[in-house]
Amino acid sequence: MQGVPTEKRVAPRAFLTIPRMQAADANQPPPYEGHNLYRTHRALQEATVREGADWADAQLARWGEVLGRAETLSLAARANRHGPELRTHDRFGNRIDEVDFDPAWHGLMAMAMREGEHASPWSSPRPGAQVARAAAYLMHAEVENGTQCPLTMTYAAAPVLHRHAVAHSWLADIWRPRLLAHEYDPRSLPVAAKTSALIGMGMTERQGGSDVRANTTRAEPAGDGAYRVTGHKWFFSAPMCDAHLILAQAPGGLSCLFLPRFLPDGNRNAVLLQRLKDKLGNRSNASSEVEFAGASAWLLGDEGRGVPVIIEMVRHTRLDCVIGSAGLIRGAVAQALHHATYRRAFGRTLREQPLMRNVLADLALEDEAATALALRLARAFDADAASADAALARLATPALKYWVCKRAPTVVAEAMEVLGGNGYVEESVLPRLYREAPLNSIWEGSGNVMCLDVQRAAQREPAAVEALMAEFALVRGGDRRLDRHTDVLGAMLASDAGEADARRQSAAIAVALAGALLVRHAPRVIADAWCGSRIGDAETSTLGMLPATLDFGAIIDRALPG
Ligand SMILES: Cc1cc2nc3c(=O)[nH]c(=O)nc-3n(C[C@H](O)[C@H](O)[C@H](O)COP(=O)(O)OP(=O)(O)OC[C@H]3O[C@@H](n4cnc5c(N)ncnc54)[C@H](O)[C@@H]3O)c2cc1C
16 A cells, blocks of 8 residues: 555545435334333323322332333343353263353343342232232333243242241241342352242143143152152253242142252252253243252142142232233334334325224234233232132133233234334344243143133132122123123123133133223223224234224324333
């Protein structure tokens, strides 16, 4: 380059002076970030107040602001891009059975535990505590889902451990304060050396997850009050938890046991992580296969009563599946509304196109219904065991676990299409939500299993049916389509329908409960759209087929994320 004048050497200047294309010129919307996920979700705010957690307003608004920040969204993306890695041995060949996580995972866990997603109804019990937690959890589900697995399991295990602390004083003395603590402590140490602890659940084996009575893992009394557990679990999520509640065959039958990761003497328990599952979604979270090589565990409840003991944990995890799917639905719908507001085609924004307005309004309806259902169900978990609400939860939990979770993949796919090609690209987040969407329907009792559970409850627990029908009585006369539907539903629940009809029953319960909530509490246009499109003979095979006479603008405006 000798002899070339200096200014000529800066030839790329010509390139640099080419004006960069601005986002507005490129017809690309601004990134969906910096929104307060609470303040911009009216259905959630209203449901939170209505269901008894008005006192949590400021705290939820703060959490909604944190979750909506660009930095939080980028932690979520990173935790899923850089998933967990299994390290079975150290460099000297010793078994360590550790899982390494990206710092983004730890950051998200610390934030959510500070917020109390793993414990707040137990650490700060008060009326509406379940509802406040549900609202916080729903917003978290809009952003990241893998971290919610250990948070849910810890939250769900607490009532079981509390109940059995009488038999094992160390549960109360050592574990309980750490399960309620709000500081995240990811260290692999005996629990006594930690500030907080997390709990997981191990039920599913190779030969079956729905039919846990077929479990083959054995638990033999060790003679010192503990049991020796031998066998395996085919799905064992969040294996870095400090303990798991597991099912195993004891001499008296299938039993629930508390299996810590470290033993009281400080040694690692004989829980061997075989491999991590290579999953469709939920990639930030580790789900493992494990073998128990004479692991030590302690019995919770009586031998042979494993299912009744662990079912209390399962009930709470199923609640979280409903809330989590409502969050996924909101996350996808908010993205779709945001995109359609800015993106233009054929001379106007997508949000102004009549057919797109039908799709957006229909998506917004799904968000309204899922949010209302999730928070109503959470309130039922606030109730004491003898109340009508507890009876309602018996029927509503499996019905909504079936239905809301089933809606999520449909809604996320439609929302993705609103973004066109951009929606199919990882950076838009929609692909991650799409991969996540079927999971809540599969784990913690898959769709059919939920519907059969609804049928069982309807047949065996008249108080549950009564509580459900009482919800409908509150809105009698509010919408004649809903009235007709609930009459048919009442007859359906009273009849001895066969198993093959169980999905129809559960779906009928869910759309009716949503209808009842919307008729009572939502603007008339929303309730009208719901009852006219989800109840009776309306054509609902895809979204975007609402009657064209509806005021789409009113439905969409209410759901806009800002
Ligand atoms: C990512 C991930 C993480 C998981 N983490 C855990 C975990 O941490 N701990 C844990 O214990 N499990 C975990 N699971 C397992 C999960 O709970 C089970 O996969 C689920 O319960 C279904 O059990 P299965 O896979 O054995 O299917 P199966 O029991 O074989 O069922 C297969 C299908 O048949 C249907 N079915 C079953 N019985 C009937 C019937 N009588 N009539 C009609 N249909 C029926 C089910 O609804 C399901 O759709 C995880 C699963 C996944 C995908």
